[in-house]
Structure formats: structure tokens, C-alpha cells
Amino acid sequence: MEIFEVAYAPPRSSDEFVLCIGKFDGVHIGHQAVIRTARQYAGSGQLGVISLWPHPRWTLQRDPDYQRALTPVREKRRLLEQYGVDRLYEIDFTEEYAKTSPEIFVLEHLAGLNLKRVVVGDGFNFGKGVHSTTDELVELCSRIGVPVTVVPPVTVNERVVSSSDIRCHVKAGRVEAAQALLGRPYTLTGEVVHGAGLGRKLGFPTANLGGIDDFVLPAPGVYEGIAEIHSVKATDNTYWYTLISAGYRPTVNGTSYEVEAYLIDFDGDLYGKDLSVSFLRRARDEIQFTTTEALIEQMRVDEQLARDRFGLHKS
Structure with missing residues (x-):
């Protein structure tokens, strides 16, 4: 996938392609419907996406709920490529860029691209003040000879699938609810970093996940999931059923939010490796135990329950 980091206007293009436009935070099942529709129009040709980062509600309102993302830049890139996008235009959404009018966005920025068609989701807003509608997009694009397709929203229980709802679930x-709307498990990807080594001392060596500050973080608790250990070649990645501890570790007087993964039956060195942990099921709340022994006993129970659910048996 070709990536363009855009400060203002995308670079001009002579190659014809179909373009999707949106924030695509989460790349959820609604976003996937837009991408699938665009791919149908593109056929064997090129498919592009214009996306924004950071989220406009962080840039313009400093809304703390939107400082983090369901899919920060690196995760969004991985997913969009996986879903068949050939070129990605990443708009650096600054306060200055937010002043761009709908007319400039379409008649100058999009006009510089050789577009076969534009595809957006229903409810798409664009341009200064985000008051412009899909109807205006259709009218403006008609001036540059580009047809627009508006994809109906995807609903679950008659409620439109949205990144905001997924954030709340996470x-x-x-x-489990987040997974239903994302079409895949919610996943954090980071680098395994050195921690206090307490898990190993307790008999449950864990991988401490660093570099996840840009992600929306799950509520404190213990989760069952799966971990992907990344290699230089993606075909060499390996997967392990996993217990994930997310939270503040109150039993050992922890003060900061940490994500630690106990890869069941794994034996090896993970330090410095990239690791993705996917959350499949919330097993229990985070608990403050009165003794370390009580914590160890609960961890044994957690592991056995996970083994039973995953069909794993100790050798």
C-alpha cells in the first residue's frame, strides 16, 4: 500500500482510482461496507482512502475521549491494507486544516486527483465547520465530473454502528460487544518492554506491552485473548492463547495502567519484539487481594478456566 502523509492538499495524480473518504477510526463493519462498495467500483483498478489524524474532536475541542484511537495510525494502515486499499492519504488534521472549505476540498484538492468515483458513508461531513452534507458533496463533485456513491449505514439491533459506541464498549x-461491531477482536499492538518481573516471580511470566499510549484502553480486568508475536516476515508470525491483565495492579501497589500478557505454554524471550494482543472475553474484574498467595491462587484459577475454554491441557 502506498502511503501519502498530507499536510494540506494531496499530491496530484494521473492514475485513475476510486476514493473513500472518512475518519475510519476502528475500521469497523460500517467502514468495511464502504470499502467493499468502493472495491466493487474499482474492480481490478486502484482503491484509495483519505483519512484524518488526529480525530477532529481532539484537534478542535480537546475532547479527552478522542485523544486516543481505536486504530492509531500504524494499526489503521495495517487494517486498510488488509482490506485491499492500494493508496492511503493521511491528512494531518490541524486547526489550520480545519478551516478548509468544502469548495476548496472538492474543487481544488479532489480535482487534483484522477478520480473514477468517490464513495462515502451516510452521514459523512466535510469541510470547515463540518456542516456540509453528502448532498453538497454530490453537487460539488458533479462540477469536476466525479460521481459519488453514498453507502447506507450498517446497523446492529437497529442502531447505526459507530466508533463512539465501540469506544464506550472497550x-x-x-x-465481546466491541468485537461484534468491529468484525474482529479489539487489538492492541506494541513492543514488549521490561517490567518489574513480578509475574515471573509469581510463576506467571508476562509480556509487558509498551507503546500503546495512542490506543483506547480496555477497562481494568483480566481477559482471555490471543497474542500474535510479530516476525520480520509476517508469514513467520506465531499465535498463542493468552491471559491479559489490564489495569493498575492494586495488590502490588501499582499506580499506572499496564497491559501484561501471559502467553499460555509459551517459553521464550519476547523483549523488544512487536506483540499484538486481541481481547476475546472479559474473565473478571481487577481485584485487590489481601495477600500475594491469594493473588497466585486466583491466577491459577484464571489459567485453568482459560485452558478449559480454549481446549488446552497441560502436558
Whole structure:
């Protein structure tokens, strides 16, 4: 996938392609419907996406709920490429860029691209003040000879799938509900860093995940999931059923939010490796135990329950 980091206007293009436009935070099942529709129009040709980062509600309002993302830049790139996008235009959404009018966006920025068609989701807003509608997009694009397709929203239980709802689910620990709307498990990707080594001392060596400050973080608790250990070649990646501890570790007087993964039956050195942990099920709340022994006993129970659910048996 070709990536363009855009400060203002995308570079002009002579190659014809179909373009999707949106924030695409989460790349959820609604976003995937837009991408699939665009791919149908593109056929064997090129498919492009214009996306924004940071989220406009962080840039313009400093809304703390939007400082983090369901899919920060590196994760969004990986997913969009996986879903068949050939070129990605990443708009650096600054306060200055937010002043761009709908007319400039379409008649100058999009006009510089050789577009076969534009595809957006229903409810798409664009341009200064984000008051412009899909109807205006259709009218403006008609001036540059580009047809627009508006994809109907995807609903679950008659509620439109939205990144906002998924954020709420993740932050509340409802990772099963988040998975239903994302079309895949909610996943954090980071680098394994050195921690205090307490897990190893307790008999449960864990991988401490660093570099996840840009992600929306799940509610404190213990989760069952799967971990992907990244290699230089993606075909060499390996996967392990995993217990994930997310939270503040109150039993050992922890003060900062940490994500630690116990890869069941794994034996090896993970330090410095990239690791993705996917949250499949919330097993329990984070608990403050009165003794270390009580914590160890609960960890044994957690592991056995996970083994039973995953069909794993100790050798």
C-alpha cells in the first residue's frame, strides 16, 4: 500500500482510482461496507482512502475521549491494507486544516486527483465547520465530473454502528460487544518492554506491552485473548492463547495502567519484539487481594478456566 502523509492538499495524480473518504477510526463493519462498495467500483483498478489524524474532536475541542484511537495510525494502515486499499492519504488534521472549505476540498484538492468515483458513508461531513452534507458533496463533485456513491449505514439491533459506541464498549470492558461491531477482536499492538518481573516471580511470566499510549484502553480486568508475536516476515508470525491483565495492579501497589500478557505454554524471550494482543472475553474484574498467595491462587484459577475454554491441557 502506498502511503501519502498530507499536510494540506494531496499530491496530484494521473492514475485513475476510486476514493473513500472518512475518519475510519476502528475500521469497523460500517467502514468495511464502504470499502467493499468502493472495491466493487474499482474492480481490478486502484482503491484509495483519505483519512484524518488526529480525530477532529481532539484537534478542535480537546475532547479527552478522542485523544486516543481505536486504530492509531500504524494499526489503521495495517487494517486498510488488509482490506485491499492500494493508496492511503493521511491528512494531518490541524486547526489550520480545519478551516478548509468544502469548495476548496472538492474543487481544488479532489480535482487534483484522477478520480473514477468517490464513495462515502451516510452521514459523512466535510469541510470547515463540518456542516456540509453528502448532498453538497454530490453537487460539488458533479462540477469536476466525479460521481459519488453514498453507502447506507450498517446497523446492529437497529442502531447505526459507530466508533463512539465501540469506544464506550472497550472502555467499559465489553470486548465481546466491541468485537461484534468491529468484525474482529479489539487489538492492541506494541513492543514488549521490561517490567518489574513480578509475574515471573509469581510463576506467571508476562509480556509487558509498551507503546500503546495512542490506543483506547480496555477497562481494568483480566481477559482471555490471543497474542500474535510479530516476525520480520509476517508469514513467520506465531499465535498463542493468552491471559491479559489490564489495569493498575492494586495488590502490588501499582499506580499506572499496564497491559501484561501471559502467553499460555509459551517459553521464550519476547523483549523488544512487536506483540499484538486481541481481547476475546472479559474473565473478571481487577481485584485487590489481601495477600500475594491469594493473588497466585486466583491466577491459577484464571489459567485453568482459560485452558478449559480454549481446549488446552497441560502436558
